[in-house]
Amino acid sequence: MRQFVQPPEFDNDETRNNAQAVYYTSAGLIILSLGFIATTLLIAPELTFRSVLLTSVAVPTSVAIMVLIRYRKVRAAGILLTALMWLLITVVAIMAGGVSAPIFFGYLVVILLGGLVSRGGTSIIAAAICIATSIGIAYAETNGMLPPPIRYSPFARVTIYIFFFVIAMMLQSINSRNMKRLLRQTRESEKRYKSLLENIPATTYINSLDPNASTLYVSPQIEKLLGYPREAFTDDPHLWIKILHPEDEHRVMEENQRTTETGQPFEMEYRLITKDQRVVWVKDEAILVQDESGDPVYWLGVWTDITSRKQAEEEQAGLVGMMTKRTIQLQTAAEVSRAASAFLDLNKLLPNIVELIRNHFDYYYVGVFLLDETRDWASLRAATGETGKHMIEKGHRLKVEGSSMIGWCITHGQARIALDVGVDAVRFANPHLPLTRSEMALPLITHGEVIGAMTIQSEKPSAFSRVDITALQTMADQIANAIENARLYTERVSLNRELEARNAELERFTYTVSHDLRSPLVTIRGFLGYLRQDAEAGDMVRFENDLNRIGNAVDRMQMLLNELLELSRVGRIANAPEDVPFEDILREVMDQLSGPLEARGVKLEVTGGLPVVRVDRIRVAEVVQNLVSNAVKFMGEQPHPLIEIGTIGKDTDGKPIFFVRDNGVGIEPKYHERIFGLFNRLDPTIEGTGIGLTLVKRIIDVHGGRIWVESELGKGATFLFTLPTTEDKG
Amino acid sequence: MVGEPILVMLVEDNVDHAELVIRTLEEHKIANKVRHFLDGQSALDYLFHRGEFSVPAANPRPHVILLDLRLPRVDGIDVLKAIKETDSTKTIPVVVLTTSEAEKDVARAYYNHANSYLVKPVGFEEFKKLMDDLGFYWLGWNTNPEIKE
Numbered sequence: 068m069r070q071f072v073q074p075p076e077f078d079n080d081e082t083r084n085n086a087q088a089v090y091y092t093s094a095g096l097i098i099l100s101l102g103f104i105a106t107t108l109l110i111a112p113e114l115t116f117r118s119v120l121l122t123s124v125a126v127p128t129s130v131a132i133m134v135l136i137r138y139r140k141v142r143a144a145g146i147l148l149t150a151l152m153w154l155l156i157t158v159v160a161i162m163a164g165g166v167s168a169p170i171f172f173g174y175l176v177v178i179l180l181g182g183l184v185s186r187g188g189t190s191i192i193a194a195a196i197c198i199a200t201s202i203g204i205a206y207a208e209t210n211g212m213l214p215p216p217i218r219y220s221p222f223a224r225v226t227i228y229i230f231f232f233v234i235a236m237m238l239q240s241i242n243s244r245n246m247k248r249l250l251r252q253t254r255e256s257e258k259r260y261k262s263l264l265e266n267i268p269a270t271t272y273i274n275s276l277d278p279n280a281s282t283l284y285v286s287p288q289i290e291k292l293l294g295y296p297r298e299a300f301t302d303d304p305h306l307w308i309k310i311l312h313p314e315d316e317h318r319v320m321e322e323n324q325r326t327t328e329t330g331q332p333f334e335m336e337y338r339l340i341t342k343d344q345r346v347v348w349v350k351d352e353a354i355l356v357q358d359e360s361g362d363p364v365y366w367l368g369v370w371t372d373i374t375s376r377k378q379a380e381e382e383q384a385g386l387v388g389m390m391t392k393r394t395i396q397l398q399t400a401a402e403v404s405r406a407a408s409a410f411l412d413l414n415k416l417l418p419n420i421v422e423l424i425r426n427h428f429d430y431y432y433v434g435v436f437l438l439d440e441t442r443d444w445a446s447l448r449a450a451t452g453e454t455g456k457h458m459i460e461k462g463h464r465l466k467v468e469g470s471s472m473i474g475w476c477i478t479h480g481q482a483r484i485a486l487d488v489g490v491d492a493v494r495f496a497n498p499h500l501p502l503t504r505s506e507m508a509l510p511l512i513t514h515g516e517v518i519g520a521m522t523i524q525s526e527k528p529s530a531f532s533r534v535d536i537t538a539l540q541t542m543a544d545q546i547a548n549a550i551e552n553a554r555l556y557t558e559r560v561s562l563n564r565e566l567e568a569r570n571a572e573l574e575r576f577t578y579t580v581s582h583d584l585r586s587p588l589v590t591i592r593g594f595l596g597y598l599r600q601d602a603e604a605g606d607m608v609r610f611e612n613d614l615n616r617i618g619n620a621v622d623r624m625q626m627l628l629n630e631l632l633e634l635s636r637v638g639r640i641a642n643a644p645e646d647v648p649f650e651d652i653l654r655e656v657m658d659q660l661s662g663p664l665e666a667r668g669v670k671l672e673v674t675g676g677l678p679v680v681r682v683d684r685i686r687v688a689e690v691v692q693n694l695v696s697n698a699v700k701f702m703g704e705q706p707h708p709l710i711e712i713g714t715i716g717k718d719t720d721g722k723p724i725f726f727v728r729d730n731g732v733g734i735e736p737k738y739h740e741r742i743f744g745l746f747n748r749l750d751p752t753i754e755g756t757g758i759g760l761t762l763v764k765r766i767i768d769v770h771g772g773r774i775w776v777e778s779e780l781g782k783g784a785t786f787l788f789t790l791p792t793t794e795d796k797g
Numbered sequence: 798m799v800g801e802p803i804l805v806m807l808v809e810d811n812v813d814h815a816e817l818v819i820r821t822l823e824e825h826k827i828a829n830k831v832r833h834f835l836d837g838q839s840a841l842d843y844l845f846h847r848g849e850f851s852v853p854a855a856n857p858r859p860h861v862i863l864l865d866l867r868l869p870r871v872d873g874i875d876v877l878k879a880i881k882e883t884d885s886t887k888t889i890p891v892v893v894l895t896t897s898e899a900e901k902d903v904a905r906a907y908y909n910h911a912n913s914y915l916v917k918p919v920g921f922e923e924f925k926k927l928m929d930d931l932g933f934y935w936l937g938w939n940t941n942p943e944i945k946e
């Protein structure tokens with residue numbers, strides 16, 4: 068029963084209220100209609116027809132409305148009820164004779180009802196219909212188209228008024244209850260949202276549309292985020308710009324301008340400086356809020372603190388970056404080391420190393436310094452680019468002491484970095500390397516000994532860190548080993564070559580010695596036999612002759628042995644080189660040879676300057692003596708024997724070229740090489756062992772010089788040789 | 798052939814050794830005549846009738862050549878090459894007579910068609926014996942090719 072009397076439940080409060088209102092109004096109408104019939108039967112029978120007519124319309128319609136409510140068609144039911152009410156009131160008003168009928172108040176109820184069932188719209192339509200109907204009725208009444216108005220007793224009138232008052236009050240109360248609930252709901256929801264807004268771990272803000280996006284509102288989380296009270300942002304609407312990180316300010320303002328112009332959402336990650344000068348990373352997301360007509364109203368944005376995420380990211384990026392850098396460094400170092408080990412020639416190795424390093428690491432300049440023998444100076448042996456070439460040509464070298472990076476690095480055997488930043492900023496002042504902003508010097512150490520250092524320079528102000536040293540020092544160590552290997556290899560090659568030459572010489576020596584020493588023995592033994600025969604035969608002339616032959620052979624053997632001994636001493640026993648004027652040596656030799664020179668009537672001329680040489684004085688005197696006595700020996704039939712001695716220019720190494728020129732028999736070009744060979748003699752009729760020129764060549768070789776001959780048969784001979792001077796120390 | 802003078806050519810730069818060879822050969826009446834040359838150049842000039850030796854009749858072809866290897870100006874091996882590469886002289890037996898025992902010299906001599914290689918012995922008797930045998934062999938037992946110029 069109760070189920071039937073009450074309308075069904077609705078989830079929505081408003082719908083439920085409306086449904087109740089419509090339901091109970093309809094129920095009320097049914098009761099009222101029945102009551103009306105009863106009343107008319109009792110009080111005014113003449114109105115019975117009318118009441119029956121009205122009831123017959125009102126009751127079924129009301130039932131239909133209640134059914135609609137049951138079927139949850141609240142709105143349709145409401146409209147139907149409004150329409151029913153209008154119909155009833157209009158019919159009653161017409162029948163009651165016009166606008167003065169108290170039922171006219173009913174239109175008020177129709178309008179209220181219209182407003183209740185569906186806000187606004189229906190109530191306006193209802194009002195319009197009611198007004199139109201009222202005017203229509205008034206018109207009809209004025210023109211006498213209506214029955215004469217019923218005269219209502221004051222109480223009847225009041226009863227009807229009261230009825231409508233009650234209904235109006237009821238509808239209004241429902242309406243106001245709805246409004247109140249709505250307001251409360253709105254407030255609650257606002258409160259919820261606000262509480263949500265001000266409690267989420269993000270700061271919300273509202274900015275104005277002006278280009279500087281002045282702050283209109285900012286949620287209280289701001290204080291926790293930035294340390295400034297929220298009022299600070301509304302008091303100074305541009306505070307948010309003032310606390311932008313200087314490095315981010317430009318891009319943030321640029322994006323702000325762009326989004327202000329386009330109205331596109333603003334989304335950026337940037338840094339802000341807190342009140343206590345900390346750096347906070349925020350993610351700023353803002354959208355342009357528009358009103359219903361699509362006009363922009365304000366910017367609604369959210370700041371989220373992403374500092375920890377950024378830090379983690381940065382740490383990770385830093386770590387990855389460092390790992391990548393380290394990996395590349397090690398890879399490159401390995402590559403450079405591998406490439407370096409491929410070169411065994413130091414003169415190829417060093418230029419390749421510097422280019423490899425510069426290109427692989429993209430440095431500005433790379434150079435390798437190697438210590439000289441005295442270990443006082445480090446000379447630039449290879450360097451990149453034209454600058455490097457230029458400095459090497461100039462013979463760039465640095466004193467091994469603390470004042471230069473390279474000097475310090477070699478002295479301490481440790482790497483060193485100099486940067487053009489920070490407190491210890493270094494100003495790089497090498498005019499050849501104007502772009503250098505940071506430098507790293509790495510010692511080249513092999514077998515625990517510093518052999519030089521490498522300079523690596525960059526155009527970046529802080530290109531190097533302590534960590535770089537680890538990777539690059541490994542590379543430097545490898546390079547030092549490669550340099551040492553190349554040196555050892557070069558040394559070995561030259562040793563091998565020397566050894567081979569020595570072997571060949573030894574072989575030649577053994578060969579010639581066995582031949583040339585055997586030769587006098589053959590003579591001695593042979594003539595010893597004849598000596599006996601001579602004695603037996605009593606041929607004293609031949610005896611004497613043969614005896615002389617034996618004697619000469621013995622002398623010759625003696626001479627051979629002496630000169631061989633002399634030859635073997637050269638290079639084995641060396642007198643310390645001394646600075647001696649070549650003139651002194653020459654004078655000494657001339658004194659020794661004055662006899663033979665005078666005997667042959669040789670004229671001696673000295674041409675060109677005679678410099679001071681740094682030589683083994685005794686040996687070089689032997690050279691001059693041999694050459695001069697050879698010249699005398701091979702004068703031939705020359706009627707005006709002349710020997711010229713002097714210097715003629717310098718060779719490519721800057722060593723002076725000495726010459727001994729004669730106008731004797733000369734030497735055919737095909738013998739020019741052979742004459743320096745052991746025991747090689749051109750003319751057996753001229754006394755000699757064939758060792759002299761070999762000895763001369765050996766002595767010149769030991770001094771690092773060179774000897775050769777220029778001559779043609781019959782046109783005299785010129786022996787030329789070079790000797791070291793004081794200036795060049797090799 | 799009988800009655801024709803047997804000529805030995807000796808190319809030797811060491812005058813003492815030449816004297817030893819000549820004296821020994823003469824003593825044993827092995828060769829009628831020994832012509833001695835101090836260097837390779839003059840020996841070749843003689844063989845090829847050049848310069849002072851341009852009259853063939855006055856400079857007859859030797860029966861055998863005794864050649865030292867280490868010679869001034871033109872080396873012994875070069876003399877040997879010149880002899881063996883020339884049609885008119887290649888048939889003349891060339892006996893290398895030297896102090897060198899070096900394998901290299903032996904090989905080079907035979908490579909250049911030397912007919913024999915002898916090392917000068919140290920010792921009077923040995924030297925005489927060698928010269929005897931050498932004379933008997935090359936000028937006695939050995940049949941030499943016809944001398945044709």
